[in-house]
Amino acid sequence: MTLLQLSRIGKQFGGLCALSEVSLHIQKGEIYGLIGPNGAGKTTLFNIITGLYQASSGEFQFNGNNYHATQPHLLAKAGIARTFQNIRLFANLTALENVMIGRHVRTRAGVLGALLRDKKTLAEERAINARAHELLKYVDIPARTVAKHLSYGEQRRLEIARALATDPLLLALDEPAAGMNATETASLKALLQQIRDGGITLFLIEHDVKLILGLCDRVAVLDYGKKIAEGTPEAVRNDPAVIDAYLGHAHEP
Amino acid sequence: MQNAPEKRLHKLLHSRSFWVCALLLLPFATDALLGHGWVRILDFAMLYIMLALGLNIVIGYAGLLDLGYIAFFAVGAYCYALTGSPHLATAFPLSIEGGVHWPFWVVLPFAALLAGGFGILLGAPTLRLRGDYLAIVTLGFGEIIRIFLNNLNAPVNLTNGPQGISRIDPVSIANLHLNVTQPLFGMEIPSVHLYFYLFLSFTWLVILASKRLEKSRIGRAWMAIREDEIAAAAMGINTRNLKLLAFAMGAAFGGASGALFAGFQGFVSPESFSLMESIMILCMVVLGGMGNIAGVILGGVLLAILPEMLRHSVIPLQQGLFGKIIVDPESLRMLLFGGALIVMMLYRPAGLLPSRVRRRELGSDEMAEKP
Numbered sequence A: 001m002t003l004l005q006l007s008r009i010g011k012q013f014g015g016l017c018a019l020s021e022v023s024l025h026i027q028k029g030e031i032y033g034l035i036g037p038n039g040a041g042k043t044t045l046f047n048i049i050t051g052l053y054q055a056s057s058g059e060f061q062f063n064g065n066n067y068h069a070t071q072p073h074l075l076a077k078a079g080i081a082r083t084f085q086n087i088r089l090f091a092n093l094t095a096l097e098n099v100m101i102g103r104h105v106r107t108r109a110g111v112l113g114a115l116l117r118d119k120k121t122l123a124e125e126r127a128i129n130a131r132a133h134e135l136l137k138y139v140d141i142p143a144r145t146v147a148k149h150l151s152y153g154e155q156r157r158l159e160i161a162r163a164l165a166t167d168p169l170l171l172a173l174d175e176p177a178a179g180m181n182a183t184e185t186a187s188l189k190a191l192l193q194q195i196r197d198g199g200i201t202l203f204l205i206e207h208d209v210k211l212i213l214g215l216c217d218r219v220a221v222l223d224y225g226k227k228i229a230e231g232t233p234e235a236v237r238n239d240p241a242v243i244d245a246y247l248g249h250a251h252e253p
Numbered sequence B: 001m002q003n004a005p006e007k008r009l010h011k012l013l014h015s016r017s018f019w020v021c022a023l024l025l026l027p028f029a030t031d032a033l034l035g036h037g038w039v040r041i042l043d044f045a046m047l048y049i050m051l052a053l054g055l056n057i058v059i060g061y062a063g064l065l066d067l068g069y070i071a072f073f074a075v076g077a078y079c080y081a082l083t084g085s086p087h088l089a090t091a092f093p094l095s096i097e098g099g100v101h102w103p104f105w106v107v108l109p110f111a112a113l114l115a116g117g118f119g120i121l122l123g124a125p126t127l128r129l130r131g132d133y134l135a136i137v138t139l140g141f142g143e144i145i146r147i148f149l150n151n152l153n154a155p156v157n158l159t160n161g162p163q164g165i166s167r168i169d170p171v172s173i174a175n176l177h178l179n180v181t182q183p184l185f186g187m188e189i190p191s192v193h194l195y196f197y198l199f200l201s202f203t204w205l206v207i208l209a210s211k212r213l214e215k216s217r218i219g220r221a222w223m224a225i226r227e228d229e230i231a232a233a234a235m236g237i238n239t240r241n242l243k244l245l246a247f248a249m250g251a252a253f254g255g256a257s258g259a260l261f262a263g264f265q266g267f268v269s270p271e272s273f274s275l276m277e278s279i280m281i282l283c284m285v286v287l288g289g290m291g292n293i294a295g296v297i298l299g300g301v302l303l304a305i306l307p308e309m310l311r312h313s314v315i316p317l318q319q320g321l322f323g324k325i326i327v328d329p330e331s332l333r334m335l336l337f338g339g340a341l342i343v344m345m346l347y348r349p350a351g352l353l354p355s356r357v358r359r360r361e362l363g364s365d366e367m368a369e370k371p
Ligand SMILES: Nc1ncnc2c1ncn2[C@@H]1O[C@H](COP(=O)(O)OP(=O)(O)OP(=O)(O)O)[C@@H](O)[C@H]1O
Pocket: A013, A016, A018, A036, A037, A038, A039, A040, A041, A042, A043, A044, A045, A085
């Protein structure tokens, strides 16, 4: 079953064409990789499917619903969660608070509940707390540590835990291994596989070729905003257009 | 190791009944030691604390800088002034004989709701603004309300302009009017004491509400918006609605305090709602410790009481030293106030009693939270 289907997505920033006519589809349960040189438009594509940017043209379908212009919180509710390339945790809050905030979209208590603290609200609050602790244990992060005091690798894992707290169908990860050493990357790989085995579809931007090869079922390659290749990691690796994009031109890898 | 008396003191300071007794006795002690006027000052301090706590929701929790907060206080105050005084009868002599005189307890929730509505009115067009820009717009909003109050005496005399509205009904509980001395429990309790207890109970309610909001799903969403609005939205928080909610909640607390103020004073006029008052309340929040309830209360108490102490000490002091008054207390107050702000920003930027989050933000507790 197709979970996410992009149809001819384009994005213009003034004169700059960051994405043009990008179409792809992601099946439920797969790990789909997105690679490409710097400035290819990968993050821009993530921003569009999470509602932070509006596509200039085209639309996408997620879990059976069409989206063209929409708001981030609606897409989070629909089941797309993400992490950010330049980590965006709630830096001054504890790890626990960060993950608890992730539960917002799946819980209901409003002002009245907060003020009256009725049974239902208290039960919900306990459930939020329990789930947050569970997720923190899952990614192995101490609950009471302030987010900005965590190591780089821990911060990346905390962002994943926070995203998982929204009970996503699709988890979009923007360069989750960036800045990690080899051991950290290996444990990240295990974590991502575990998440996929838990039934969550992964959409992954990554520069680490080994990680892409070892993890992804399919990979798409963007270059200058266009999709130039798609297929199994092995096939893509040997695609001359891809080799050209990475090595043939003058732009930085 | 603590020795026994120290331990006992510690226990005393942490017992609820001690504080309740102390606060109940406070107006009597103040009256006996300093005189009646000071109990009145305490009453105002309570109002300021309520206002500061209301503003703390907007700025401390949700991180929205609001420089026109006093406008909501004004909305609440005029709401009760109009419905609880004969003024409307002079404005519309044919339709309302002698004014409407709605009871305070009916108007209070209405005043809070109306102020909350004004909060949304202010919030809606400013949703996309942050920081300085938001501050400027809210500042303008506060002034607009004040100017309206000043000028809405023609063509229909709705607010009575700069003269203000007087003869507002006092607050009464059942048949107990709070504007006169009442015999209670075999004691004569003066009006200012009665109002003190009334305001104390309301302050307690506002503290309770603030505390509960802070540790709730809504409070966490506000914190998330304050920390990183984009990440908050990506986590599924409807940032627009939650910002409006913060404006509305803060404004509703301001409106309720305003109604209390009108009932207490019996008189309101636009000059009580100047920009300076907004700034005062903001300073209470910032000096005390933004986002921390105890800090905000401390800020409110200090800034409400210190200027009065100054007023009462500077004149006799100058008279005694120089035989005449060289610096008038009002300008001295502004001078000291400005100086205090600068010193605070240099040495304790997170406030006197900072919230743990602000402390982390300003980096004065490196790793302190690490277990
Ligand atoms: N908000 C924006 N305004 C203007 N231009 C933008 C904006 N966001 C991205 N761009 C431009 O769009 C292009 C694609 O950027 P994008 O961040 O999507 O690249 P990327 O593939 O994620 O690169 P990297 O591997 O470096 O993260 C770049 O040229 C970038 O400068």
